[in-house]
Amino acid sequence: MRKAAVIGIGQLPVDEHWDLTLVEMAGEAVFAALEDAGRDRVEGLFVGNMLAGQLDKQTQLGAMITDWIGMRGIEAMTVEAACGSGGLAVRTGVMAVASGMMDSVLAVGLEKMTDASTSETTAALATAASANWEGVHGVTFVSLNALIMRRYMHKYGWKHEDFAPFSINAHANGARNPHARFQRPISRDAYLKARMISSPINLMDASPIGDGAAAVLIVPAEEVKGERDRSQITIEGSASATDSLAVHDRYDPLWLAAAEKSARQAYQGAGIGPGEVDFFEVHDAFSIMSALSLEACGFAERGQAPRLALDGEIRPEGRVPITTMGGLKARGHPVGATGVYQIVEVVQQLREQAGEAQIENARVGMAQNIGGSGATVITHILKAG
Amino acid sequence: MRKAAVIGIGQLPVDEHWDLTLVEMAGEAVFAALEDAGRDRVEGLFVGNMLAGQLDKQTQLGAMITDWIGMRGIEAMTVEAACGSGGLAVRTGVMAVASGMMDSVLAVGLEKMTDASTSETTAALATAASANWEGVHGVTFVSLNALIMRRYMHKYGWKHEDFAPFSINAHANGARNPHARFQRPISRDAYLKARMISSPINLMDASPIGDGAAAVLIVPAEEVKGERDRSQITIEGSASATDSLAVHDRYDPLWLAAAEKSARQAYQGAGIGPGEVDFFEVHDAFSIMSALSLEACGFAERGQAPRLALDGEIRPEGRVPITTMGGLKARGHPVGATGVYQIVEVVQQLREQAGEAQIENARVGMAQNIGGSGATVITHILKAG
Numbered sequence A, B: 001m002r003k004a005a006v007i008g009i010g011q012l013p014v015d016e017h018w019d020l021t022l023v024e025m026a027g028e029a030v031f032a033a034l035e036d037a038g039r040d041r042v043e044g045l046f047v048g049n050m051l052a053g054q055l056d057k058q059t060q061l062g063a064m065i066t067d068w069i070g071m072r073g074i075e076a077m078t079v080e081a082a083c084g085s086g087g088l089a090v091r092t093g094v095m096a097v098a099s100g101m102m103d104s105v106l107a108v109g110l111e112k113m114t115d116a117s118t119s120e121t122t123a124a125l126a127t128a129a130s131a132n133w134e135g136v137h138g139v140t141f142v143s144l145n146a147l148i149m150r151r152y153m154h155k156y157g158w159k160h161e162d163f164a165p166f167s168i169n170a171h172a173n174g175a176r177n178p179h180a181r182f183q184r185p186i187s188r189d190a191y192l193k194a195r196m197i198s199s200p201i202n203l204m205d206a207s208p209i210g211d212g213a214a215a216v217l218i219v220p221a222e223e224v225k226g227e228r229d230r231s232q233i234t235i236e237g238s239a240s241a242t243d244s245l246a247v248h249d250r251y252d253p254l255w256l257a258a259a260e261k262s263a264r265q266a267y268q269g270a271g272i273g274p275g276e277v278d279f280f281e282v283h284d285a286f287s288i289m290s291a292l293s294l295e296a297c298g299f300a301e302r303g304q305a306p307r308l309a310l311d312g313e314i315r316p317e318g319r320v321p322i323t324t325m326g327g328l329k330a331r332g333h334p335v336g337a338t339g340v341y342q343i344v345e346v347v348q349q350l351r352e353q354a355g356e357a358q359i360e361n362a363r364v365g366m367a368q369n370i371g372g373s374g375a376t377v378i379t380h381i382l383k384a385g
Helices: A022-037 A061-068 A085-099 A118-128 A141-156 A160-174 A188-192 A257-270 A287-296 A305-310 A335-350 B022-037 B061-068 B085-099 B118-128 B141-156 B160-174 B188-193 B257-270 B287-296 B305-310 B335-350
Strands: A004-011 A044-048 A075-080 A105-111 A196-198 A212-220 A233-242 A279-281 A364-371 A376-384 B004-011 B044-048 B075-080 B105-111 B196-198 B212-220 B233-242 B279-281 B364-371 B376-384
Touching (some): A022 A061, A022 A212, A061 A105, A075 B233, A085 A212, A160 A188, A160 A287, A212 A335, A233 B061, A279 A335, B004 B085, B022 B061, B022 B105, B022 B212, B141 B287, B160 B305, B257 B287, B257 B364, B287 B305, B287 B364, B335 B376
Parallel strands (some): B044 B075
Antiparallel strands (some): A004 A212, A004 A233, A075 B075, A105 A212, B004 B212, B004 B233, B364 B376
């Protein structure tokens, strides 16, 4: 099995891109990644997207993009597992390279959400939950996460204010990322006084939607041998796992079994444990998801992730810096694109190209992308050579 | 690169399955494939689906299915390129096995279309075309194919009646397939007098939608070595290619460049040419697509596929039997599932399990699955050992 490396990254700022079509957005990210890699062609393209069929009336994005970027003819497809689609695009690219079938691929995360009305978007996002067991009751995606957070607070004795550090850290980091949707730090007071969305989730617990496109160019690792240190970024661990779609059907609704499983497999692939991870891009769609992800991946004991956050260990200078470029909360969450943004940001950190958001001595970075409320989880571990 | 083999197949008859949910349909096909293969687990699952997000308000089908079939936790994702989704599910399964990352996978084609209204379904299917260049003008998928057929008839001098053999052959073959949506042969008269849908496409030129689920279980070919002849079905060629999404933007709107490219690559993989293919499951969404596919794959000269059909060469006893189990026209076209049905049927023929529809001396079978009006095309060549 051939190991894979990332030699090019590109991203569009997460924003309301009313002036760009879906394919123009993808093009911006792809052209940046190609230029970064010094390549002009690839052999395959995998698109992570969740909502284009529903919100943009467009399926078959692969063919659309390959034509637009001047590569008409090459193999292309969309891969989807709700908000985990981007991570799966990267994972499928890794698989294509590992198989020997392709020597260079693009993984593109793409989502255009702000042209639709809020109610359309909310309904479309709810398809990530179980239509038969959750959607049918009118449960939106926010309220589902609110139920999980409420239960977590009850079981482990945390107050809402104990989750403040997740949001404050994300916005502080996003303020240092020119591609972030929100680039202003927030105060503890702003967190506490934010408008309630679905109790206990307030506006500052929830990540914003947005339009976004990100791309990574993946090749066999043997091609980057001999290059200088920091430019040699290899994918050491890549894994994906599933859990039940409906939250009520899990053995423990407060434990992300798929996050644990995919992280374990990624650690095995990389031959490391959580202690050797220098920073971790968590899927902070909601504060509670950051907590559950940190616990499932072994960075905190069960029920104790808020303690890690309160102790400052998730900040850039802490033991496990998370959401180093703002995360979903501040960089923004263009759902199907998010998993690719995470990998782009990991590469920025490992190359020491993260600017003001740079983590010191970042050699090993991990990213975890979550579909739905934890039903599909993809974990990647990357390393600077 | 490891070669792949198919050791299990399962399918639900294409029908209006109002009594089954999406996941129950998938389960029927998967359980049949597992029983057929004598296995009870796989390591990964790839779902080919186009419309569940739009029509069934459900994304993230992979996690939903793995849980239902008792394999909660294993890797799963949806792959999509409109009506080519099923073929891509098989192709991704082949890639997963080739990479060495997985030793057994299920490719599942799944589509539930008849619970929605006709107008909803028509609008959803139109997302396979270019939203910006075609859909915006109100072009439905049928009318797009009608434009192509009209131009073909004009350029090559064929009359509408010359396409009759495609439909007659499909329905004659479907009558011998208990899983087909339509199981009655049709006469030439019925073809000529059928209701006009979008001139020159009449009801008998167009394939019917339907609810369907099909599954194939794929393992490394080395695992089936030593078994008896007809049960050893290997995937000798697997390829996918793209063309421009919008028809007007092609170099020649009457030439399926992606079909030609993916067929050429599949032939190369299998080390054969069209002359060695014993039967060919074409993507006969419309009569015109059968013609274009046959030409792109080298079975007829440009503009001459209707001649092949009129000479009877596409019938079971002909030189290139096509749609041997009824094709999209008679077996039915549950869009994202179709590509997997094709592979299931190829395996039935190669194993000599096709019953009354059996092609004599079927050793090499080919299937071509088309997304949109030819923007994504997937070709597979399978062989009985």
